[in-house]
Amino acid sequence: MRAGTNALLFAKILKLGLATEPLGPGDEGLLHLARSVEERTLRLLGRAVAIREVDAGSCNGCEIEITGLTSPVYDAARFGIHFVASPRHADLLLVTGPVTRNMEIPLRKTYEATPDPKLVVAVGDCARTCGVFQSSYAIVGSVDAVVPVDVFVAGCPPEPADILRGILAALDRLPKR
Amino acid sequence: MTSDLAIAHLLLGLTVFAYVGGALAALSVRGAAGRALTAIGAVAGSLATLALGLWSLGAGVTPTLALPVLPFSGLALRVDGLSAFFLVVVGVAGVAVGAYGFGYSAHYEGRYSLRLLGVTLNLLLLSLAIQVTADNALTFLMTWEMMSVAAYVLVLTEHDQGGTVRAANWYLGVTHAGFAALVAAFLLLSAGDPTTSFEAMRAASLSPGARDAVFALALLGFSAKAGIVPLHVWLPMAHPVAPSHVSALMSGVVIKMGVYGLLRVTLDLLGGGPAWWGGVVLGAGAISALLGVLYALMEHDLKRLLAYHSVENVGIIFIGIGAGLMSQSYGLPGLALLGFVAALYHTLNHACFKGLLFLGAGSVLQATHTRNMEELGGLIKRMPRTALFFLVGSAAISALPPLNGFASEWLVFQALLGGAAIPRPEVALVMPIAVAMLALTSGLAVACFVKAFGITFLALPRSTAAENAREAPPSMQVGMLMLAILCIALGLGASLVVPALGGALAGLGGLPAVPIGFSLEMPLRVSGTVGEMSPVLVAAGLLLLGGITWIALRLLADRRLRVGETWGCGRFGQTPRMEYTATAFAEPLRRVFAEVYRPTQDLSIDFHPASRYFVESIEYRSAIHPWFEQALYTPVLRLLRGAAHRVRRLQAGSLHLYLTYMTIVLVVLLIVARWPR
Numbered sequence: 004m005r006a007g008t009n010a011l012l013f014a015k016i017l018k019l020g021l022a023t024e025p026l027g028p029g030d031e032g033l034l035h036l037a038r039s040v041e042e043r044t045l046r047l048l049g050r051a052v053a054i055r056e057v058d059a060g061s062c063n064g065c066e067i068e069i070t071g072l073t074s075p076v077y078d079a080a081r082f083g084i085h086f087v088a089s090p091r092h093a094d095l096l097l098v099t100g101p102v103t104r105n106m107e108i109p110l111r112k113t114y115e116a117t118p119d120p121k122l123v124v125a126v127g128d129c130a131r132t133c134g135v136f137q138s139s140y141a142i143v144g145s146v147d148a149v150v151p152v153d154v155f156v157a158g159c160p161p162e163p164a165d166i167l168r169g170i171l172a173a174l175d176r177l178p179k180r
Numbered sequence: 181m182t183s184d185l186a187i188a189h190l191l192l193g194l195t196v197f198a199y200v201g202g203a204l205a206a207l208s209v210r211g212a213a214g215r216a217l218t219a220i221g222a223v224a225g226s227l228a229t230l231a232l233g234l235w236s237l238g239a240g241v242t243p244t245l246a247l248p249v250l251p252f253s254g255l256a257l258r259v260d261g262l263s264a265f266f267l268v269v270v271g272v273a274g275v276a277v278g279a280y281g282f283g284y285s286a287h288y289e290g291r292y293s294l295r296l297l298g299v300t301l302n303l304l305l306l307s308l309a310i311q312v313t314a315d316n317a318l319t320f321l322m323t324w325e326m327m328s329v330a331a332y333v334l335v336l337t338e339h340d341q342g343g344t345v346r347a348a349n350w351y352l353g354v355t356h357a358g359f360a361a362l363v364a365a366f367l368l369l370s371a372g373d374p375t376t377s378f379e380a381m382r383a384a385s386l387s388p389g390a391r392d393a394v395f396a397l398a399l400l401g402f403s404a405k406a407g408i409v410p411l412h413v414w415l416p417m418a419h420p421v422a423p424s425h426v427s428a429l430m431s432g433v434v435i436k437m438g439v440y441g442l443l444r445v446t447l448d449l450l451g452g453g454p455a456w457w458g459g460v461v462l463g464a465g466a467i468s469a470l471l472g473v474l475y476a477l478m479e480h481d482l483k484r485l486l487a488y489h490s491v492e493n494v495g496i497i498f499i500g501i502g503a504g505l506m507s508q509s510y511g512l513p514g515l516a517l518l519g520f521v522a523a524l525y526h527t528l529n530h531a532c533f534k535g536l537l538f539l540g541a542g543s544v545l546q547a548t549h550t551r552n553m554e555e556l557g558g559l560i561k562r563m564p565r566t567a568l569f570f571l572v573g574s575a576a577i578s579a580l581p582p583l584n585g586f587a588s589e590w591l592v593f594q595a596l597l598g599g600a601a602i603p604r605p606e607v608a609l610v611m612p613i614a615v616a617m618l619a620l621t622s623g624l625a626v627a628c629f630v631k632a633f634g635i636t637f638l639a640l641p642r643s644t645a646a647e648n649a650r651e652a653p654p655s656m657q658v659g660m661l662m663l664a665i666l667c668i669a670l671g672l673g674a675s676l677v678v679p680a681l682g683g684a685l686a687g688l689g690g691l692p693a694v695p696i697g698f699s700l701e702m703p704l705r706v707s708g709t710v711g712e713m714s715p716v717l718v719a720a721g722l723l724l725l726g727g728i729t730w731i732a733l734r735l736l737a738d739r740r741l742r743v744g745e746t747w748g749c750g751r752f753g754q755t756p757r758m759e760y761t762a763t764a765f766a767e768p769l770r771r772v773f774a775e776v777y778r779p780t781q782d783l784s785i786d787f788h789p790a791s792r793y794f795v796e797s798i799e800y801r802s803a804i805h806p807w808f809e810q811a812l813y814t815p816v817l818r819l820l821r822g823a824a825h826r827v828r829r830l831q832a833g834s835l836h837l838y839l840t841y842m843t844i845v846l847v848v849l850l851i852v853a854r855w856p857r
Contacts, residue, residue, distance in 0.1 A: 109750030116747045
């Protein structure tokens, strides 16, 4: 059975060909940006930057843009941006959305579970102002009401390039090795 | 010479005196004083046994020491190297078990008969000590039966618990089937006269057919006692229900009597045989080892798990014996000696670490009243000493250096790898397969004890019983401490133990003597094999590595330390339900070996009556039934039951019929008695 699945997989890969796309015209700046993130993480950490994403109650618009970072177009992994499955492995938390009541304690625990030195990048307008969810009964408040935030990325939702810029700005706040 | 004999008689007399005294004390004195006297009897008797064994090994009185006791009873005793070694095994286990039993039997007070327990425990130890010094078939078979029955009574101690009687009956059935085979084997060996001495049996020349028959019967009989697959069925039933110190004794020593008997008959009395004898023993051992550990992995009852590991370890011992017999038949006495030494060494080691583990499991059982690992956990904080002892035992049985399990398994590997020197295609086929099976067994054993220790002792307690557990009393700790120290000492001192074992075997079946060497790094080196190993250097290396790591951590690591709770995906509270269970830990291996286990699974989901999107309860049940046992035993049991039904017709309840039977029997006896010869 496993051999059959493998054959199917290889057939699919052959048929599909190259899936990555070139960036659009005028996006060279983005490439430059990504390269500077890579250069800075290498200098500061000596390795890729490990990011843990926390959805504190977002509408998932920001998540779609963050997923865009790892898509074939941006392919952020090649610049040393690496999403991990546990805060224990993370250097940086990427928090989206207003903080709902249910996510307040998990967010705080995630922050506590992340080893020092750590960075927090709050992505999207909701993370800063609670956006349209402002004054909802289910909301505790903005992200910085729960955990200290290093950088806010504005936008509803912000583009992947904005998120990259946010990560770059946050890396500047890391202590020198 | 006479002084040697006097010392041996004195020690033997002390042994008998102490055990019988312990038994009498159990009968006559009640309460804590009775338990103490029973324990003192068992410990003193075992010390005398140990002294006799060590003295005989050290004095090198082998094989000249015959002990004439009770001249007209037909009993004959004699201590030679093999006996002396097994006396040591009995003594070591007996001392620890005796001391432990004092504390352990405290909670039987008022519930079960302490008299029966004390008497049979001392009698069992006595029969074991006499067993290994028996010098004729009568003595051997009598003590064999005494041992079996004493063990049967001991298994029955907690008779009102579910499954105890069934387990004891299975034990009795299997062990008596084996006993029948042994009687037949000894009758063949002694040409019908049970008081024929072993000396005469050695000298007797049997036809090859008769020798093969004796070997087959002996293998059957001793395998039933040793717990070799497929005769192992009684072990996982009887060990869990027996009192834990009895389990330790049964697993550590009683099943080893199968090893002793097999060596005594095949190696000593028959003097070795054709290569297929070794092949059969090797194959049975390898299959037992692998199946034993595979079923142990799936077991979540702590003591049943240990019982399956006994099957595994007896398998490893049989692999050593099998390799020895094979090498002997191909004319390689040095390599044969290595195989037998490895088997004996593992026998002693298994008595230590399995005894230790059963005692540890007993402490857990006494503190929590459950053997189910899924209800344990967190005991390392509540029972730190028991946890430490259990950890030492786990590391030893997992064959981690520098503990004793590693040294003896290493020797077994050497004995198998040395088989490359035999230029025969069948050996070239068998040995690598055996090596692979043994390697797989060792690996799975590690996985199993990561599970056993981790689930039982680490993380959060899974039940209130585990939460309220308290450390075992001092007498039980002392029993475990002794065995734990031995596990370490026997590992470090391997290069001293091996020559002593070689000396114990010298002369049996034409095996050569090995010179006893000593050097500072104490290398374990055996001529004619591929490797050498120094347990002391390995231990030193490990210590050095640990030290360097520690220093490096102190000097280089970031010392800003933050203590936080275990990462639980941000949930509000950590509960034992979030922990890894024993079932989950073993699940990957259950999938890999699904063909062997053939597990049955049963998933029942109760939906809300209004909608199938709402689940009210989920019940998952999974069981593993050893299919080959059922396939093998069901026909036998059906046959037995049918026969019993037919025989029952004889017992019709009519007095007239019984009188007729008696008349018929009388007439037949008279005819037989007067029959002209």
